[in-house]
Amino acid sequence: xxxxxxxxxxxxxxxxxxxxxxxxxxxxxxxxxxxxxxxxxxxxxxxxxxxxxxxxxxxxxxxxxxxxxxxxxxxxxxxxxxxxxxxxxxxxxxxxxxxxxxxxxxxxxxxxxxxxxxxxxxxxxxxxxxxxxxxxxxxxxxxxxxxxxxxxxxxxxxxxxxxxxxxxxxxxxxxxxxxxxxxxxxxxxxxxxxxxxxxxxxxxxxxxxxxxxxxxxxxxxxxxxxxxxxxxxxxxxxxxxxxxxxxxxxxxxxxxxxxxxxxxxxxxxxxxxxxxxxxxxxxxxxxxxxxxxxxxxxxxxxxxxxxxxxxxxxxxxxxxxxxxxxxxxxxxxxxxxxxxxxxxxxxxxxxxxxxxxxxxxxxxxxxxxxxxxxxxxxxxxxxxxxxxxxxxxxxxxxxxxxxxxxxxxxxxxxxxxxxxxxxxxxxxxxxxxxxxxxxxxxxxxxxxxxxxxxxxxxxxxxxxxxxxxxxxxxxxxxxxxxxxxxxxxxxxxxxxxxxxxxxxxxxxxxxxxxxxxxxxxxxxxxxxxxxxxxxxxxxxxxxxxxxxxxxxxxxxxxxxxxxxxxxxxxxxxxxxxxxxxxxxxxxxxxxxxxxxxxxxxxxxxxxxxxxxxxxxxxxxxxxxxxxxxxxxxx
Numbered sequence: 001x002x003x004x005x006x007x008x009x010x011x012x013x014x015x016x017x018x019x020x021x022x023x024x025x026x027x028x029x030x031x032x033x034x035x036x037x038x039x040x041x042x043x044x045x046x047x048x049x050x051x052x053x054x055x056x057x058x059x060x061x062x063x064x065x066x067x068x069x070x071x072x073x074x075x076x077x078x079x080x081x082x083x084x085x086x087x088x089x090x091x092x093x094x095x096x097x098x099x100x101x102x103x104x105x106x107x108x109x110x111x112x113x114x115x116x117x118x119x120x121x122x123x124x125x126x127x128x129x130x131x132x133x134x135x136x137x138x139x140x141x142x143x144x145x146x147x148x149x150x151x152x153x154x155x156x157x158x159x160x161x162x163x164x165x166x167x168x169x170x171x172x173x174x175x176x177x178x179x180x181x182x183x184x185x186x187x188x189x190x191x192x193x194x195x196x197x198x199x200x201x202x203x204x205x206x207x208x209x210x211x212x213x214x215x216x217x218x219x220x221x222x223x224x225x226x227x228x229x230x231x232x233x234x235x236x237x238x239x240x241x242x243x244x245x246x247x248x249x250x251x252x253x254x255x256x257x258x259x260x261x262x263x264x265x266x267x268x269x270x271x272x273x274x275x276x277x278x279x280x281x282x283x284x285x286x287x288x289x290x291x292x293x294x295x296x297x298x299x300x301x302x303x304x305x306x307x308x309x310x311x312x313x314x315x316x317x318x319x320x321x322x323x324x325x326x327x328x329x330x331x332x333x334x335x336x337x338x339x340x341x342x343x344x345x346x347x348x349x350x351x352x353x354x355x356x357x358x359x360x361x362x363x364x365x366x367x368x369x370x371x372x373x374x375x376x377x378x379x380x381x382x383x384x385x386x387x388x389x390x391x392x393x394x395x396x397x398x399x400x401x402x403x404x405x406x407x408x409x410x411x412x413x414x415x416x417x418x419x420x421x422x423x424x425x426x427x428x429x430x431x432x433x434x435x436x437x438x439x440x441x442x443x444x445x446x447x448x449x450x451x452x453x454x455x456x457x458x459x460x461x462x463x464x465x466x467x468x469x470x471x472x473x474x475x476x477x478x479x480x481x482x483x484x485x486x487x488x489x490x491x492x493x494x495x496x497x498x499x500x501x502x503x504x505x506x507x508x509x510x511x512x513x514x515x516x517x518x519x520x521x522x523x524x525x526x527x528x529x530x531x532x533x534x535x536x537x538x539x540x541x542x543x544x545x546x547x548x549x550x551x552x553x554x555x556x557x558x559x560x561x562x563x564x565x566x567x568x569x570x571x572x573x574x575x576x577x578x579x580x581x582x583x584x585x586x587x588x589x590x591x592x593x594x595x596x597x598x599x600x601x602x603x604x605x606x607x608x609x610x611x612x613x614x615x616x617x618x619x620x621x622x623x624x625x626x627x628x629x630x631x632x633x634x
Contacts, residue, residue, distance in 0.1 A: 050082035058173035059194035094155035211380035240272035244301035248308030254315030263391030292619030321538035323399035344511035438565035443576015449498020468496030469520035
């Protein structure tokens with residue numbers, strides 16, 4: 001059980017101890033710094049520990065934010081500090097330093113300037129040995145104006161450990177200095193409903209129109225209902241996945257009732273998908289497993305539904321597997337564009353442009369914000385469109401609408417980002433260049449080619465990627481299935497893939513290199529499967545691209561969590577993008593058409609097994625980040 005050390009003279013009638021216990025803490029009092037140090041020494045180093053001033057007045061949710069958020073090693077608000085085991089050594093040093101300072105001045109009194117944490121700038125006479133006001137009367141006199149917890153937080157931060165200080169908004173967290181200030185603070189607490197604040201902040205600050213106005217107004221209450229019954233975000237996430245898979249199964253029946261049920265269940269799945277994140281924010285139940293589930297299940301749900309629609313259409317004699325595969329390719333490449341651009345500009349300097357200035361200006365006109373969020377077809381609008389069209393039309397119409405809408409959104413966002421990149425004079429960091437290199441997913445063949453080609457001119461990375469990809473795709477499209485020309489184009493692709501990463505990706509448009517490679521690999525598999533023109537080729541290609549796409553999403557979320565790309569042995573084992581392209585082209589050339597789907601299926605199973613085993617190992621390990629996606633709508 002985590003521990004809170006309640007420091008300073010007790011305040012009669014204060015509900016603080018009970019509030020801390022309601023948050024799951026073992027409360028241990030300590031009247032002075034020396035006693036606090038002794039209590040801290042008895043708390044196991046592998047447990048979360050907090051320090052709270054006994055005079056604290058504030059909302060329970062302010063304490064929850066400071067003391068229970070698992071995403072940060074150290075977190076604080078005025079009068080309260082909590083650290084996880086990772087920051088425990090920093091807290092121990094701060095406590096030891098504070099105890100030494102107090103011990104050197106034992107018995108002395110003097111005038112001390114109030115700390116910045118109190119926010120008053122006044123002075124008070126304090127006892128140097130205990131930190132308490134020299135003229136304090138327990139329960140009625142002044143309370144510690146420069147709280148011990150705040151001094152420890154400042155010391156922890158000064159020692160090099162980041163201390164998260166959450167934005168409280170209208171929530172109150174303070175340590176009053178006088179009975180009058182305490183009464184004023186209590187009145188401020190009573191005037192703000194922290195439960196209403198908790199519900200409001202459970203919703204993402206930025207979301208799509210459909211999610212904001214059609215789902216979140218009631219899904220937040222579902223999240224609270226789940227929290228009060230002890231349900232976890234992971235359980236809700238799993239329920240959302242199961243619901244979506246049932247929806248896909250209903251779509252696969254090919255019957256009208258199945259399509260209607262599939263549309264309804266897909267919307268229910270999306271409501272649960274919103275609820276899991278809101279439950280995590282409402283109750284601060286962030287976890288490594290939750291990060292993994294949240295990062296991957298959305299794509300698994302959507303792409304499984306595509307497969308269900310394709311199976312249902314096939315039952316009615318309509319083959320739409322190529323459309324389903326095209327939709328999955330388009331969505332994945334669009335996401336890689338988003339991820340690569342954000343990583344390239346995560347910490348870029350001089351990160352301004354006229355295009356960005358225009359975007360900021362448009363943000364001041366409220367309706368344009370919602371319009372621009374809707375036209376890119378984020379996940380809420382996209383799933384609502386898929387659900388309605390599934391219930392009312394046919395799978396072919398669903399995919400046509402999806403391809404047109406997502407293509408427009410992808411062109412809109414990519415064009416804006418290209419303009420920003422060309423009109424800004426940003427200097428990208430080595431970290432950004434490494435992230436882009438990891439996102440390219442270059443394997444051993446590209447590494448060998450990079451050594452053979454040597455360093456290219458600045459900005460040549462994107463040119464090499466575009467030329468190699470365009471040549472490969474045109475050749476695969478123009479020549480017969482299994483043609484020798486396609487193998488030659490694939491070899492050229494390998495060489496140019498190495499040339500693209502031979503130099504650090506710091507050019508203005510080098511963030512486009514990963515999505516260009518994704519489009520080349522995925523579309524090549526689609527073209528070859530379509531040209532094979534044998535039963536099972538396109539479904540097998542769908543499975544292969546789904547497995548590879550999972551690997552690429554897994555790479556993205558590891559990088560965004562700050563833990564870096566998957567281990568290099570994994571990338572080498574699954575061949576890198578250029579190795580898989582060459583393998584697929586060679587298989588098409590040497591195998592009979594009927595054997596090609598079997599080869600694609602075997603490759604898909606191999607990639608899926610290797611990637612999933614390593615991914616699961618990582619995300620359940622202690623080194624995985626406890627984060628959830630709070631960025632742009634997917």
